[in-house]
Amino acid sequence: MSTISDPPSGSFQLSMLINDTRYRSYTFQFIALILLILAFAYLGYNLLANLQSAGLNISYKFLGEPAGYDINQTLIDYTSQSTHWRAAVVGVLNTLLVAFLGCIMATVIGVAVGVLRLSDNWLVRQLMSIYVEIFRNVPVLIWILIIMAVFIAVLPQPRDFRGEDATASMVFGAFAFTGRGFYAPAPVFGPGSGVVVAGFLASIVGIFAFRNYAKKALYDRGQLIPTLWPSVVIFFVPAILAFFIMGRPITLDLPSLQGFNFQGGIFMRNSLIALWFALSIYTAAFIAENVRAGILAVSKGQTEAAASLGLRPGRIMNLVVLPQALRVIIPPLISQYLNLTKNSSLAIAVGYMDLTGTLGGITLNQTGRAIEAIFLLMLFYLAISLAISAIMNVYNNAVKLKER
Amino acid sequence: MSDTHAHSVAFVRTTMLPEQPPPASEAGVVKWVRENLFKGWFNSILTILSIYFIYVIVSGAWPWFANGIWNTSSLAECRDMLDGMTGACFSVLTERWNQLLFGFTYPTEAYWRPTLAFFLLIVAIAPVLYPKAPRQLLVFTAIYPFLAFWLIWGGTLLTPLMVMVGLIAGYFAFKQFERQSFAMGMLAGLVATVVVIWAGGIIPASMPDVMALHAIPSRDLGGFMLNMILGTVCVSLSLPLGIMLALGRQSSMPIIKWICVIFIEFIRGVPLITLLFVANVVLAYFFPPGSNIDLVLRVIIMITMFSAAYIAEVIRGGLAALPRGQYEAADSLGLDYAQSMRLIILPQALKISIPGIVNVAVGLFKDTTLVSVISMFDLVGMIRGPILASTEWNGVYWELWGFAVFVFFIVCFSISKYSQWLERQLATDHR
Numbered sequence: 078m079s080t081i082s083d084p085p086s087g088s089f090q091l092s093m094l095i096n097d098t099r100y101r102s103y104t105f106q107f108i109a110l111i112l113l114i115l116a117f118a119y120l121g122y123n124l125l126a127n128l129q130s131a132g133l134n135i136s137y138k139f140l141g142e143p144a145g146y147d148i149n150q151t152l153i154d155y156t157s158q159s160t161h162w163r164a165a166v167v168g169v170l171n172t173l174l175v176a177f178l179g180c181i182m183a184t185v186i187g188v189a190v191g192v193l194r195l196s197d198n199w200l201v202r203q204l205m206s207i208y209v210e211i212f213r214n215v216p217v218l219i220w221i222l223i224i225m226a227v228f229i230a231v232l233p234q235p236r237d238f239r240g241e242d243a244t245a246s247m248v249f250g251a252f253a254f255t256g257r258g259f260y261a262p263a264p265v266f267g268p269g270s271g272v273v274v275a276g277f278l279a280s281i282v283g284i285f286a287f288r289n290y291a292k293k294a295l296y297d298r299g300q301l302i303p304t305l306w307p308s309v310v311i312f313f314v315p316a317i318l319a320f321f322i323m324g325r326p327i328t329l330d331l332p333s334l335q336g337f338n339f340q341g342g343i344f345m346r347n348s349l350i351a352l353w354f355a356l357s358i359y360t361a362a363f364i365a366e367n368v369r370a371g372i373l374a375v376s377k378g379q380t381e382a383a384a385s386l387g388l389r390p391g392r393i394m395n396l397v398v399l400p401q402a403l404r405v406i407i408p409p410l411i412s413q414y415l416n417l418t419k420n421s422s423l424a425i426a427v428g429y430m431d432l433t434g435t436l437g438g439i440t441l442n443q444t445g446r447a448i449e450a451i452f453l454l455m456l457f458y459l460a461i462s463l464a465i466s467a468i469m470n471v472y473n474n475a476v477k478l479k480e481r
Numbered sequence: 482m483s484d485t486h487a488h489s490v491a492f493v494r495t496t497m498l499p500e501q502p503p504p505a506s507e508a509g510v511v512k513w514v515r516e517n518l519f520k521g522w523f524n525s526i527l528t529i530l531s532i533y534f535i536y537v538i539v540s541g542a543w544p545w546f547a548n549g550i551w552n553t554s555s556l557a558e559c560r561d562m563l564d565g566m567t568g569a570c571f572s573v574l575t576e577r578w579n580q581l582l583f584g585f586t587y588p589t590e591a592y593w594r595p596t597l598a599f600f601l602l603i604v605a606i607a608p609v610l611y612p613k614a615p616r617q618l619l620v621f622t623a624i625y626p627f628l629a630f631w632l633i634w635g636g637t638l639l640t641p642l643m644v645m646v647g648l649i650a651g652y653f654a655f656k657q658f659e660r661q662s663f664a665m666g667m668l669a670g671l672v673a674t675v676v677v678i679w680a681g682g683i684i685p686a687s688m689p690d691v692m693a694l695h696a697i698p699s700r701d702l703g704g705f706m707l708n709m710i711l712g713t714v715c716v717s718l719s720l721p722l723g724i725m726l727a728l729g730r731q732s733s734m735p736i737i738k739w740i741c742v743i744f745i746e747f748i749r750g751v752p753l754i755t756l757l758f759v760a761n762v763v764l765a766y767f768f769p770p771g772s773n774i775d776l777v778l779r780v781i782i783m784i785t786m787f788s789a790a791y792i793a794e795v796i797r798g799g800l801a802a803l804p805r806g807q808y809e810a811a812d813s814l815g816l817d818y819a820q821s822m823r824l825i826i827l828p829q830a831l832k833i834s835i836p837g838i839v840n841v842a843v844g845l846f847k848d849t850t851l852v853s854v855i856s857m858f859d860l861v862g863m864i865r866g867p868i869l870a871s872t873e874w875n876g877v878y879w880e881l882w883g884f885a886v887f888v889f890f891i892v893c894f895s896i897s898k899y900s901q902w903l904e905r906q907l908a909t910d911h912r
Contacts, residue, residue: 102733102734105664105734105737106734106735106736106737109734109736109737109740110736113740120767123766123767123768123769123770124766124767126769126770127765127766127767127768127770128766130770193527196524196527197516197517197520197524198517198518198520198524198527198528198531199517199518200517200518200527200528200531200532201527201528201531204531204534204535210890210894211886211890213893214843214847214889214890214893214894214897215847215885215886215889215890215893216847216848216850216851216861216889217847218850218851218853218854218861219850219861219882219885219886219889222861222865222882223878223882223886226878226879226882229878230876230878419751419752419753420752422752422754422755423754423851423854425754425854426853426854426865433752433754433755437755437758441758441762447758447762447763448763448766451755451758451759451762451763454751454755454758455751455755458750458751458752458755459747459750459751462749462750462751463746463750
């Protein structure tokens with residue numbers, strides 16, 4: 078039988094702070110805390126002294142003053158008379174816009190490439206691995222600048238579309254790809270268009286309801302209802318019917334050449350597109366690797382087991398492989414989205430006015446409020462990444478292997 | 482058997498037929514092509530599309546590349562020589578070669594110094610990268626940072642020498658006190674280093690001309706050299722910092738743990754470019770009034786913090802992947818925290834983390850191009866600024882960007898191939 082020795086008794090001695098493991102951690106933490114406080118005090122003292130000698134102070138009043146500069150791509154109303162705060166909001170929206178577009182495109186390209194890297198086709202496999210290696214191993218900044226150079230050097234200028242001997246022409250008479258940016262038709266919502274939009278939204282809800290019904294029928298009664306064609310019909314028919322019944326309320330505003338530039342339609346600046354493309358193809362190379370790893374992580378036995386149950390290849394993929402692969406793919410995918418969002422701050426290299434360009438760029442230079450501007454800038458990116466991490470944690474908990 | 486056959490079949494072959502070669506479609510190249518390129522209609526379409534794609538790329542790029550001109554002094558001259566043909570003006574690379582490598586203010590007569598430093602880097606890094614390289618070279622690896630500093634920045638050799646002496650003194654002090662406890666050793670080492678460097682600082686200050694190279698201020702650094710310097714310095718500095726942060730985050734002491742968590746999450750949450758802005762405009766406010774820390778040093782501080790946070794997360798993954806039994810085994814041997822970490826835990830955890838650390842290193846090396854945004858003239862900054870803006874070479878995009886892509890690809894691709902090789906070397910499990 079083991080004998081339990083009494084804990085060392087006796088009064089507390091000072092040397093126990095170092096030598097006794099029960100107290101030592103307190104000592105270390107206390108020292109660390111003191112050092113931290115001293116470091117902050119030192120930095121704060123330096124800051125105050127430097128600010129005082131430069132005749133500056135910390136104040137956020139500049140956010141309420143008129144910005145005095147123009148932003149060439151805005152999602153909300155903005156003039157040069159708007160405040161710096163408004164300019165920052167425009168920047169935030171532009172950041173979110175390019176991040177959102179980039180995430181979608183990167184996912185599409187990345188999944189396609191990742192699947193093709195596992196294809197039976199030798200040539201395609203090689204091409205895709207060349208793509209992945211080239212884009213992963215070269216800085217994204219260089220890709221952004223290269224695509225911007227393509228815009229400047231290769232694509233035609235709006236003036237090339239003019240006159241009889243125009244060297245460039247619009248695609249379908251509706252899209253113009255110029256060195257300044259892309260012009261596309263913009264929808265104009267006339268009276269009664271609300272019904273069409275509502276019909277469209279309702280049909281999306283309808284698709285989900287129908288799929289749920291089909292699933293329930295399959296599980297409860299063993300009745301297999303086809304879902305693909307009915308879904309397509311539900312998706313298109315109500316919206317198109319409503320469109321014609323209401324007398325075509327939605328029209329297109331086509332871009333047209335007026336003077337030296339295009340007017341009307343939706344305009345996406347070259348900087349936005351360069352940034353969007355570059356971030357997408359760069360991040361897609363990483364996503365492709367994640368997708369490939371995810372699919373490879375599902376053991377071959379799973380596929381074989383499903384095949385021996387008599388499932389067809391499409392169903393094996395949908396019902397057995399993908400659900401297990403997604404568990405592996407999604408977490409790194411989300412952190413790639415986060416990387417893309419952070420990389421979108423490179424917009425400043427091509428003059429796209431995201432938050433780094435407005436608040437961290439022109440506002441900072443005009444007002445000289447470096448500390449305040451950069452503090453807000455960091456706060457914004459920090460908030461976004463913490464939010465995305467929170468979403469990721471929720472997801473990870475949801476798909477965690479439930480061990481019983 | 483033979484009886485039944487004799488009744489039912491008129492003739493039974495008694496000799497074996499010779500083996501026949503497989504049909505032409507099932508052997509050799511044809512079989513490979515059928516299975517790998519034209520298996521089913523979808524694969525055939527993919528193959529044809531890929532071949533067309535390769536044809537377009539090659540037919541476009543080959544004449545451009547083959548007609549390339551390497552020896553003109555301006556774009557106009559090059560266009561004249563091409564005379565309307567498709568062709569590249571690679572002469573921008575030959576003419577601006579030194580600028581691309583060293584930046585445009587680094588003194589010409591000192592180009593041999595960073596070049597020498599680069600080749601010595603290969604020697605110094607060899608024993609770290611290749612376990613088979615002679616171990617004696619590690620001594621040179623230890624000396625190299627001081628030598629490289631002297632070569633690139635110039636000034637008297639006594640300055641880096643003094644720092645080296647300080648570190649050696651610190652090491653001996655650490656060895657002396659390590660027997661009492663690891664923490665005491667560290668403290669003693671730190672104190673000895675600081676005292677020696679601080680006290681010895683008088684020597685180089687009083688003799689600035691002993692073994693002196695022409696001093697070059699860091700704002701004159703540029704070109705690919707700057708990327709290399711930032712990459713190597715920041716990776717090597719962030720590795721120990723990252724290990725400390727990772728251990729701190731695993732610690733059972735709440736205050737230390739939370740300091741590390743907040744630091745790591747904060748750094749990982751913001752883009753590097755905001756940290757570079759901090760280095761550029763904000764960091765100077767936090768130094769003592771009147772001190773003038775140069776921009777390269779400030780950038781090195783910020784990039785090191787940045788990559789340390791990422792490396793810490795990678796190493797934390799490695800620590801978490803170790804079986805709990807390893808920690809318990811170390812405890813049951815009676816090792817204290819520092820010993821168990823150094824002898825048992827970290828060697829294994831670091832081995833697991835190698836691929837992740839290399840990923841971070843490659844990412845960091847790529848991110849060094851971001852300094853061009855805060856108007857430092859690294860390779861990308863040189864191309865965007867002085868070269869593309871010059872009257873001679875205004876409009877040469879493909880050659881310059883192609884060169885940048887090529888250089889970064891070579892470096893990053895070889896690093897990642899190296900890490901795969903190392904992983905195979907270190908694999909001790911028999912799977």
